[in-house]
Amino acid sequence: MIVGTRKPLAEIQRMVRGARRLLLAGCDTCVAECAAGGRKEVGELAAALMMAFRLAGEEVEIRETSVDRQCIHEFLLEVVEAAAGAEAVISLACGAGVQALAARLPETPVFPALNTQFIGETAERGLWLENCRGCGDCLLGLTGGICPISRCAKSLLNGPCGGAAGGLCEINKAKKFDPEVPCAWLQIYDRLSALGQLERLLELAPPKDWSQGEAGGPRRVLRPDQRP
Amino acid sequence: MRKKPEVVVLACQQALPETGPLVEALEGAGLRARAVPEPCSSKIEAFHLLRLLAVEADCVWVVACPPELCLFREGSSRLGKRLEHAREYLTEIGLEPQRLNLTRLSPGEPVDHTRLATDMADTARTLGLNPGCRGRGLKKEQPQ
Numbered sequence: 001m002i003v004g005t006r007k008p009l010a011e012i013q014r015m016v017r018g019a020r021r022l023l024l025a026g027c028d029t030c031v032a033e034c035a036a037g038g039r040k041e042v043g044e045l046a047a048a049l050m051m052a053f054r055l056a057g058e059e060v061e062i063r064e065t066s067v068d069r070q071c072i073h074e075f076l077l078e079v080v081e082a083a084a085g086a087e088a089v090i091s092l093a094c095g096a097g098v099q100a101l102a103a104r105l106p107e108t109p110v111f112p113a114l115n116t117q118f119i120g121e122t123a124e125r126g127l128w129l130e131n132c133r134g135c136g137d138c139l140l141g142l143t144g145g146i147c148p149i150s151r152c153a154k155s156l157l158n159g160p161c162g163g164a165a166g167g168l169c170e171i172n173k174a175k176k177f178d179p180e181v182p183c184a185w186l187q188i189y190d191r192l193s194a195l196g197q198l199e200r201l202l203e204l205a206p207p208k209d210w211s212q213g214e215a216g217g218p219r220r221v222l223r224p225d226q227r228p
Numbered sequence: 229m230r231k232k233p234e235v236v237v238l239a240c241q242q243a244l245p246e247t248g249p250l251v252e253a254l255e256g257a258g259l260r261a262r263a264v265p266e267p268c269s270s271k272i273e274a275f276h277l278l279r280l281l282a283v284e285a286d287c288v289w290v291v292a293c294p295p296e297l298c299l300f301r302e303g304s305s306r307l308g309k310r311l312e313h314a315r316e317y318l319t320e321i322g323l324e325p326q327r328l329n330l331t332r333l334s335p336g337e338p339v340d341h342t343r344l345a346t347d348m349a350d351t352a353r354t355l356g357l358n359p360g361c362r363g364r365g366l367k368k369e370q371p372q
Contacts, residue, residue, distance in 0.1 A: 008320070009317070009320045009321065010320075040273055040274070040275050041275075042275075043273075043275030043278070043279060044274050044275040044278055044314070044317065046275075046279075046282075047275060047278035047279045047281065047282040047283075048278055048282075048317045048320070048321055050282040050283075050360070050362070051278075051281065051282050051321050051323060051358075051360025051361070052320075052321045052322075052360070054359065054360050054361070054362075054364075055321060055322055055323070055359055055360055
């Protein structure tokens with residue numbers, strides 16, 4: 001899923017300055033799971049903005065809506081309808097959702113309430129970890145299902161660097177993490193060992209084709225069989 | 229424009245089965261008061277707390293069970309964390325976090341409504357009217 005975090009209230013206020021009728025639009029899938037942009041968070045932000053505007057001496061009308069997925073146009077019909085009369089829309093979706101909504105609302109400014117962080121998993125209650133960079137050339141089959149691109153601080157392809165100690169990545173020495181970041185390559189070793197597939201580590205990974213990832217410019221997937 | 233601070237009490241029915249005496253005591257202390265019985269404090273979300281402050285209340289008070297006595301095991305402790313999350317919003321806005329409060333009462337034990345009302349009334353009076361609330365017509369200054 002896509003993980004996001006809310007922008008500071010003051011930044012959101014600055015973005016919509018001058019607008020007197022706002023619509024807040026949530027997205028009830030990824031960003032709801034990470035407690036940043038679902039309908040509950042829409043309710044929190046709406047109430048907080050109302051109070052913040054009043055403290056600034058402004059009365060702003062704020063409406064709320066939320067749909068299952070802002071990144072899919074069919075789901076956006078409800079938001080487009082709710083946006084009638086709004087001078088600005090604040091989207092609590094990820095960047096993809098914000099852009100899809102903006103494309104549907106050519107005459108209404110759409111602003112992001114979240115900073116989109118990464119593709120990740122809910123590791124524990126209240127803890128989300130990045131575990132996919134969307135590199136376009138998945139290596140998980142070689143690494144026991146643990147991604148060295150996203151989970152190794154150096155994105156190494158062939159084993160750990162010399163900095164790992166006590167099962168932990170050396171990035172813990174540079175920055176405070178709670179819980180601490182494990183060495184992904186140690187995790188890969190442990191996983192393959194448990195699977196009885198340590199021989200996989202003898203295969204050398206060739207230089208990675210980074211052009212399949214974000215280094216290759218805007219990406220797209222085109223499926224002729226799915227096209228109209 | 230209202231002059232009396234309004235307190236909204238969200239009361240777990242295990243911790244505070246009877247809210248009438250508390251509301252009476254608060255009104256007797258010169259406040260406006262409303263109590264909302266909740267099946268468990270775990271049902272209270274951060275957006276409930278913030279909305280109450282945005283549209284109605286000067287002070288919101290949750291009455292919950294101690295974490296170890298919660299009917300739904302973790303409900304009360306999680307409520308405590310959500311309340312802290314809502315308070316962080318207040319700090320960010322520039323409102324006093326004390327406008328959201330929590331009292332824990334053990335279920336089945338006698339409740340001193342007068343003392344509870346005194347705590348609430350003292351806090352509400354000290355904070356004054358909520359300038360972020362609809363209809364207050366205030367900016368920064370708050371009458372006592």
